[in-house]
Each structure stands twice: as structure tokens, then as C-alpha cells.
Amino acid sequence: MDNNKIISLLQQPSTFKEGYDMLVKSYTSALYWNIRRLLVVHEDTQDVLQNVWVKVYLNLPDRKGNAESLKAWLYKIANNESINWLKKKRASRWDSIDDVNEQLLASFTEEIACSEEEMEARFQKALIALPHKQKIVFNLRYYDELSYQQISEITGQSVNTLKTNYHYAVESIKNKLGIKNE
Template identity: 40%
Template sequence: MYISTLRNYTDKEIIQLVSNPNTSEEGFNILVKNYQERIYWHIRRIVYSHDDANDIAQNTFVKIWQNIASFRSDSNLYTWIYRIATNETFDFLRKKKRYVFSAIGDYRDELKQNLEDDNIFNGSEIEKKLQKALLTLPDKQRIVFNMKYFDEMKYDEMSTILGTSVGALKASYHHAVKKIEKNLDED
């Protein structure tokens, strides 16, 4: 904790710290401090509830901790962390779909209800409308929209994180913004 308060560390420096058994704990704490907020919001905008986002974020960082020693230093730490977080979020959604399907109905109904809960969502009416419009999109498209629109990520970064082609991402984002525009124009 002492080192992290002194200055900002680059990904390369963090990997070096984590790779050294004497500084691995400290290096990992710096990694968490650097990424926790971005990763938390990346997940939260997909699963809506703080508790779920917290669980997924914690699992993500535990997996990173367990495997950071074998991480190839020439790879991009940022895309690796995002890729694991995105995968963990997808796993969560897949499980949720299976459980909620039989009990209540579409899990999206549950997400829609969450938007009416003041403990989960306290944005403006237009922000709520945007989230409701996003819920009409397939999950993958929803993630693509969030990464491009809210995280302002580049297509090639998204392509590495999501393991899909830049062309597919552009097509998907284009479709998503068109649909959202239509939704926002209604009423």
C-alpha cells in the first residue's frame, strides 16, 4: 500500500513487481487499485446490481491473482484483465438465464425491475430510457455498446478483449446506436 500512494505505475512496472516474490503482494495491490473502479463499472453496467457486480469483480481479481505469475509480460495487461472480467460477467449472465428462466421468466424482466429500484438506479429519466433501450439488445451487443459509448474504447482494443472481428463490432455498434436512437425518439 505504501508504494501505490507515491505515484502511478505503468502496467509493465506492475507486472515486474508482481513477478518478484518479494513484492508480489504489493504489486497486486497496485494492480487492483489501478483497475478496480474501471472493472467494477464495466461489470455493473451489465448486471445492474451492486452486489452482483461486487461478486463478479472479486472473482475476476482472485482469478488474476491466481494466474498472474504465468502471465506473459509481452501481452497487454489491460486487455487481459478486461477479457477475464467480461468472461466472468458472461458466465454470470448465462447462469442467471438458466435459474431465472424457470422461476420468474426472462432475466431481463428482473434487470428492468432493478431500474425502478432507487438503491440500484438513481439516474435521470433519459438515462433510464437509455438503459431500457439497451435491454432490448442482445447481451453481446449491450456489452459492445457500453464499451464503446461509456468506456470510449477503440474497436481494436474491443476486438482483442472480446475475441471478435473489428468489422463485426462496428456493425454491431452501428445497429445498437440506430436502435437506441429510435427508442429515445419514441414518446
């Protein structure tokens, strides 16, 4: 992904559409999986991804920043949209977003393409059960391979807090999978 090229195309009104199309091609798959790991259900992911691209398109002309922060900006919109979607799934507005995890686990059983006993299914179940603060950091670090600095831009949390959350997330998943630290 050549973010520098995308940024230079987006800066000129005559090449803006070309830059936007290149951005879509480069990030659709990555954003889809980032959202899917949070929402589990394909149809929900599809709707949220569509909302993400609408927001990206509307806010791209006002966006300031370099190529490096473009990726973080896209993930920030995707994560915010996913959290808003999960908030709508709560039984009442006073519930925590983590109360939705039970619903997500129930959906997971219907959505997976393999046996629940297989390692990747058990891994995802352990991931879904995590508190959302840990889940978001784990997703962005482990799957999307973002730096802590980029994750800090997305979540607004300090790098130390993010490292702690990531550590707890890894420990929790390993415990559920029965993996011992070497």
C-alpha cells in the first residue's frame, strides 16, 4: 500500500476520485476483518463497513496529516463505527458494551465455518470474550500490526496503558487455550 501516492492524489481535486478509489482498494479487506473480529456477524460488518466508507469520503477533504497517520485515521473511524454499532445492541443504555459479548459468542457459533473445537475457533472465542478495551488493542496490534503510537492515535490512550491492555489480552487468550508461557 503506497499511502504517499494516495495522499498526493487526494490533495488535487482533479485526481481526488482516483486517490479515493485507490484507498478503497487498499483498505477494504483490512478494515472488513478488523470490524468482523469485533462484530462477528458478516451482515453487520457489511453495513458498518459501508458507513465507514461514507464517513471517510465525506471527511477526506478536511483531513490533515501525513501518509503515516492515514492508516490510523481509517482504523479510528472503523473502530468508532463498530463501537457505536455494539452500543445499539445493548439491552439498555446503562449496560456496559462488554455485556454484548454474550450475544457475540452466541452469534459466533452460527457464523463459523469450522468446528468449534478447532484451534482457530477456540482462539476467536477467547478473543470475543475479552473486555472491549483489550480486544481493540489486541486486534490492532496482533492482526493489523499497528505500532503502539498508531494505536494511541486511534484510541486516545497512552502507550503504557495500551501495552498493559495488550499483555492482559494475550495472557487471557493463552489461559483459555491452555498455552503455558515459556
